[in-house]
Amino acid sequence: MTAPALPASDTTAPSDRNGVSGDTGRERVPRLWHELRAVHALVHRDLLRLASQPVHTALMLVQPMLYLFILGGGLAALIPNSSLGGGYQAYLFPGVLMMTVQTPAIMVGIRLITDRQSGYVRELLMAPVHRPTLLLGTCAGGTLVATVQGAVLLALVGAIGLPYDPLLLLMLFGGMLLTSFTLTALALTLAVSLDRPEVFNMLLGLVMMPLLLLSGGFFPVGNLPGWAHTLAAANPLAYGVDLLRRCIAVRVPDRTAPTTVEWSGWQPPLLLEGTLLLTIGILALLWASHRFSRPE
Amino acid sequence: MRPHAEDEARTRATRTAATLSGAAPTSPEASGAGAPTAYAISTRGLVKSYPGPDGTTTHAVHGLDLDVHEGETFAFLGPNGAGKSTTISLLCALARPTAGRATVAGVDVSRQPDEVRRRVGMLFQQSALDSDLTAEQNLHIHARLYGLSRRHARLRATETLEKVGLADRRRARVRTLSGGMRRRLELARGLLHAPQVLFLDEPTTGLDPHARAQIWEYLRTLREQHGNTLFVTTHYLEEAENCDRLGIIDHGRLVAQGTPRALKAAIGDDRVALRTSDDAAARQVVGRLVPTGRALTLDPEGVSLRIPEGSTWIPRLCAALEAHGIAVHAASATPPTLDDVFFHHTGRSINTPPSQGDPPAAIPGVTPAATTPGRIPAAATPGVTPAATEEAP
Incomplete structure (x- = not known):
């Protein structure tokens, strides 16, 4: 009982009286640094989770590989190389990369909802940082996990007849990072507006299949009727696939595959596509942060 | 039951010691001679209202005046839906008050919510840990969220794990821990950033007597070693009995506060x-x-x-x-028990589930004079056993 009376005289150093060690973590660091530590904490959490579930992670990689080698390998026999400017598997590759990053990106959205249900989000909200920081950290974690998973698939470029060109790999990696970010941000935008994971799953089940098919990842959209072109031009996945495919085309010029995104016959340049994806991602994240930060 | 009984005895001893050393909670001087901030928590006219259905307003907290002294263990009781959890959200700056003022650990809740959150710890009623991660990883991530450097985070995680007796389970996945261990881990998480005030929303609900006794044991040590202020809600009256003071909230207002002894004496x-x-x-x-x-x-x-x-x-x-x-x-x-006190002020026994539609949500517009004295026949003996305090599991 003497304990509270002793340090009550010093009002200047409230941290010291409770800490076991005198300098318990409340060192003077800039505000921004605190926020960055919080972002890092959330990214760290995602990486730890990834590492703690190796089987789960491996299984998530199985599906894109099935598509790449079984579907791709099977259809390759039907499709003449000439029509695609290269083997079908190489054509399919950007789409498969997209599938790979898409799954973990969506998982981030589902986890935000379940975390909110379990009360974990409330624990996060107790942290003395801005709420947008928390969402930014979640998004960064999801992006990183998605990219890491996609990077595993990059190791397979040799198996589908593409060269192990460091610059190509780097460009594909960058492209995946960008698309992962945009997809994660979009998933979070959806997640902050919904409060039940079932609704989220149902919506995705409804939307994901057409989006994937219209992304140009599996077949050129060019042969579909006009309305499909319009849909493809509004499909973020199409931009992602297009971006990745054109990264390949830059380094392996003989693979001039038909592109998907066209704005009334004009094909936007690579950089514009990238900027567009980034902008969509940032806008989505801003909107999600706004929703997330509404005070109770 | 045995460890619990021991625990009870120990608690009594502690309490006696507390009373002897002059920390009678009615005297604010006890926590530091003339210190300007003798209150760890102080609220004046605190109101939190939500827009209800059909344009009505629901007052979850309705003009709360509350004072908790530094270093005190304060029990916060009330029937379900009386505004306990809302009050806690307001006090740790998770929710913004509609009106009124609240100062926690010397910081205004409305003006510096981040600073308040840095100074308080929280153990939620329904707490959540990342069950795929280990105990240590959970703590580390939480410490980093609070802005601790990597080195400090690791240090504090180790320290707090030891403090709650989980040092040997540091590498265990949370999913493999028992309910009591999880609760202790959550307690450790609440202590990582060395908060001055610790809020505990029903810290022992759903735990077996042994685990409950352990939690209280840690809380007591904490308070004795570091002088933390503890703000506890509980449904176990014998836990409230061991607190320095307690407050009873009903319909969003404080209807009684004082030492358990004084409150019982008031019933007489x-x-x-x-x-x-x-x-x-x-x-x-x-x-x-x-x-x-x-x-x-x-x-x-x-x-x-x-x-x-x-x-x-x-x-x-x-x-x-x-x-x-x-x-x-x-x-x-x-002699009167705390359950009698509770009944006297709220018209309900703490152990009975809410029967009438009594959550404040049912009250449209301005809450009618809910706290009118005499609403409850004061002397009527409840049909429930007043001795429940002694026997509650």
Whole structure:
């Protein structure tokens, strides 16, 4: 009982009286640094989770590989190389990369909802940082996990007849990072507006299949009727696939595959596509942060 | 039950020591001579209202004036839906007050919510850990969220794990831990950033007696070693009994606060119960003997009444009953319990589930005078056992 009376005289150093060690973590660091530590904490959490579930992670990689080698390998026999400017598997590759990053990106959205249900989000909200920081950290974690998973698939470029060109790999990696970010941000935008994971799953089940098919990842959209072109031009996945495919085309010029995104016959340049994806991602994240930060 | 009983005894000892050392919670001087911030928590006219259906307003907290001294263990009681959890959200700056002021750990809740959150720790009623990660990883991530450097985060994680007795389980996945261990881990998480004030929303609900005793053991050590202020809500009255002071909230307002002893003394009267061969006749005899105006109740259990100094009445009553040829089988005098106090102020026993539509959500517009004194017949003995305090699991 003497304990509270002793340090009550010093009002200047409230941290010291409770800490076991005198300098318990409340060192003077800039505000921004605190926020960055919080972002890092959330990214760290995602990486730890990834590492703690190796089987789960491996299984998530199985599906894109099935598509790449079984579907791709099977259809390759039907499709003449000439029509695609290269083997079908190489054509399919950007789409498969997209599938790979898409799954973990969506998982981030589902986890935000379940975390909110379990009360974990409330624990996060107790942290003395801005709420947008928390969402930014979640998004960064999801992006990183998605990219890491996609990077595993990059190791397979040799198996589908593409060269192990460091610059190509780097460009594909960058492209995946960008698309992962945009997809994660979009998933979070959806997640902050919904409060039940079932609704989220149902919506995705409804939307994901057409989006994937219209992304140009599996077949050129060019042969579909006009309305499909319009849909493809509004499909973020199409931009992602297009971006990745054109990264390949830059380094392996003989693979001039038909592109998907066209704005009334004009094909936007690579950089514009990238900027567009980034902008969509940032806008989505801003909107999600706004929703997330509404005070109770 | 055994460890729990031991624990009880120890708690009593601690409490006595606390009282002896002059930390009578009614005297703010106890926590530092003339220190300007003698209050760890202080609220004035705190209001939180939500827009209800059909344009009405629901007052979850309705003009709360609360003072908790530094270093004190304060129990916060109230029926379900009385505004306990809302109050806690307001005090740790998770929700913004609609009106009124609240200062926690010397910081205004509305003006510097981040600073408040840095100074308080929180153990939610329904807490959540990342069950795929280990105990240590959970703590590390939380510490980093609070802005601790990597080195400090690791240090604090180790320290707090030791403090709650989980050092040997640091590498265990949370999913493999028992309920009591998880609760302790959550406690450790709340302590990582060395908060001055710790909020605990039903910290022991759903735990077995042994685990409950352990939690309280850690809380007590914490408070003795570091002088933390503890703000606890609980449904276990014997836990409230061991706190320095307690407050009772009903319909968003504080209806009573004080030391358990003072609150019980305010009710004053002991409960005298008699079991006789003829209870109806006994009631008449007793009614003539005791001062008029004392509520006498007759139920299958026998005759009971509320009267000061209950035990001194027993010989007199027995003698009178014997003189009338009524045999007394049993006689007892029980001092008022906290459940009596709770019933007195809220009209409900803490152990009964809410029966009427009593959550504040049911009250449209401005809350009617919910706290009008005399709403509850003060002396009426609840049908529930007042001795529940002693026997609650």
